[in-house]
Amino acid sequence: MYTLGITQSDVLLEALDTAMRNQFGDRISGLSTNGTTLRIHFFEPYTPTDETAAQGVIDAHDPVFITAERDGDNMTITLTKPHNVDGATALTLTIDDVAAPDSTALVNNVATAQIESADEITIGILEDYPHQEVTI
Amino acid sequence: MATWTTLNNLSTGDLVTETDMDALRGNIEYLLNPNTASDYSSSYDSTTSTSFVDSGVEAEITSYGGVLLLLFQCRAQTTTDTHVQFRFTVDGDPLTFEIDERFPGEDVMSLTEAVSVAAGTHTVKVQFRVTSAASVSIINSGLTVMEG
Numbered sequence: 292m293y294t295l296g297i298t299q300s301d302v303l304l305e306a307l308d309t310a311m312r313n314q315f316g317d318r319i320s321g322l323s324t325n326g327t328t329l330r331i332h333f334f335e336p337y338t339p340t341d342e343t344a345a346q347g348v349i350d351a352h353d354p355v356f357i358t359a360e361r362d363g364d365n366m367t368i369t370l371t372k373p374h375n376v377d378g379a380t381a382l383t384l385t386i387d388d389v390a391a392p393d394s395t396a397l398v399n400n401v402a403t404a405q406i407e408s409a410d411e412i413t414i415g416i417l418e419d420y421p422h423q424e425v426t427i
Numbered sequence: 428m429a430t431w432t433t434l435n436n437l438s439t440g441d442l443v444t445e446t447d448m449d450a451l452r453g454n455i456e457y458l459l460n461p462n463t464a465s466d467y468s469s470s471y472d473s474t475t476s477t478s479f480v481d482s483g484v485e486a487e488i489t490s491y492g493g494v495l496l497l498l499f500q501c502r503a504q505t506t507t508d509t510h511v512q513f514r515f516t517v518d519g520d521p522l523t524f525e526i527d528e529r530f531p532g533e534d535v536m537s538l539t540e541a542v543s544v545a546a547g548t549h550t551v552k553v554q555f556r557v558t559s560a561a562s563v564s565i566i567n568s569g570l571t572v573m574e575g
Contacts, residue, residue, distance in 0.1 A: 292480060304562045305506065308475040321476030321557075325483050332476050423506070 292320070293333040295345060300327050301373040303354040306421030310348050315341070351376060354421040357414055361427050364409045370395065370402040370416065383417035390417045431457045431491040462574040464488035464551075473564040476556050479514060479521065482565060484553040486572050492546035494575040497522075499553050500537040501568035507531055509561035513538050516552045541575070 308322050311331060323330040331337075331345055353376040358369045370382050381394035382402050395402040406412070415424040432450040437443065464486040472483045488495065497515050505511060508531040515522045515538065526538045538553075551572050557563050 292478065294480070304473050304475055305560075308560075308562070320478035320480070321474060323472065323474040323476060323480055323482075325472045326470065330480070332478065332480050334478075 293336050295331040295333065295337050295342060297329050297331070297342075297345060297349060298327065299324075299329045299349050299352075301354070301356070302329060302349075302352060303356075303421045303423065306354060307349070307352050310352060311345065314344055314348050352421065353377065355382065355416055355418075357416070357422055357425045359414055359425045359427040364407050366406045366408065366412075366427060368404045368406055368414055370397070370404075372397060372400045372402075372420070375400045379418070382420075385415040385417050386412050388413070388415070431462075462488065462490070464572045466568075466570045468568050469566065471564050471566040472568075473562055474555055474557065475560075475562045477558060479512070479554040479556045482513075482553045482555045482568070484565075484568050484570050485550060486570050487548060487550050488572045488574065489548045490544050490546060490574055492544065495542050495544055495549070495551070496573045496575055497540045497542065497551055498537075498571045498573070499539070499569070500535065501565040502533060503528075503536050504533045504564045504566070505531055505557070505561055507559075507561045509563070510558035511536070511555065511563045512558065513553060513555050515540055515542075516554055517542055517544065518549055521554070 302324060304322060304324055311319060311322060318333055320332045320334060353374050356371040360367045372379060379397055381396050383394040384391040384404055395404045411426060413424050413426045416422055430453060432453055434450055435447055466484050466486045474480055503511055510527055510529045512525050512527045513536060514525040522540055522542060524540050526536060528536060553570055
């Protein structure tokens with residue numbers, strides 16, 4: 292195994308793994324991270340061209356992290372887009388796959404929304420950024 | 428720290444010297460406080476690799492030659508239903524026993540193994556992998572290497 296280490300935090304590992312496999316196919320067994328260093332595991336020695344390509348995949352990785360806190364029927368939803376590669380200014384929540392009527396503004400790469408629901412709901416985003424839905 | 432000394436092979440009629448008794452006492456003290464090495468971490472390490480890769484959990488021990496007891500425990504989290512596997516390597520060589528568990532969600536996993544090593548310094552690492560398109564994260568991990 293030949294491991295390429297690249298400094299990068301705030302990744303959605305499975306989404307980045309998909310993108311990296313699209314780039315390198317069967318040449319890699321997968322990715323690892325300790326939160327600050329991303330490791331790309333090659334089956335054969337990698338080249339400087341591979342390093343550049345890997346960095347390109349990482350630079351394009353633009354995940355949104357969703358957290359939700361419930362206090363009775365009231366929920367606070369926080370959307371964090373730490374890299375904001377495309378400079379987005381707003382995100383649109385989805386609740387049980389239904390888009391909210393209005394988008395929520397991103398300020399310093401963070402958007403916050405308040406939702407009221409007695410029922411368990413699944414929170415996602417409408418935009419096509421890597422993210423993991425949260426059920427609360 | 429107490430050290431292990433190979434005792435003289437005494438025969439009937441030999442004089443037991445102060446050096447012999449010092450060595451015996453040192454060996455008893457060594458057995459009371461075994462040589463150990465450890466690595467504990469509350470942070471996490473994650474992988475999507477379907478081949479065994481280093482988890483970041485490792486310890487180095489200098490052995491007098493004999494048996495090492497390896498103990499590893501962690502809390503493992505997966506996002507989807509997959510098999511998660513762990514194994515030890517000693518100086519880069521994988522040991523034969525692996526632990527395999529299938530689950531979505533979170534569970535405590537542990538691995539224990541004994542291995543014979545030659546005198547010298549040895550590096551013990553914990554490796555992990557998943558067996559399908561998924562990821563596993565390990566947190567609150569602990570590795571202890573103890574010379575028997």
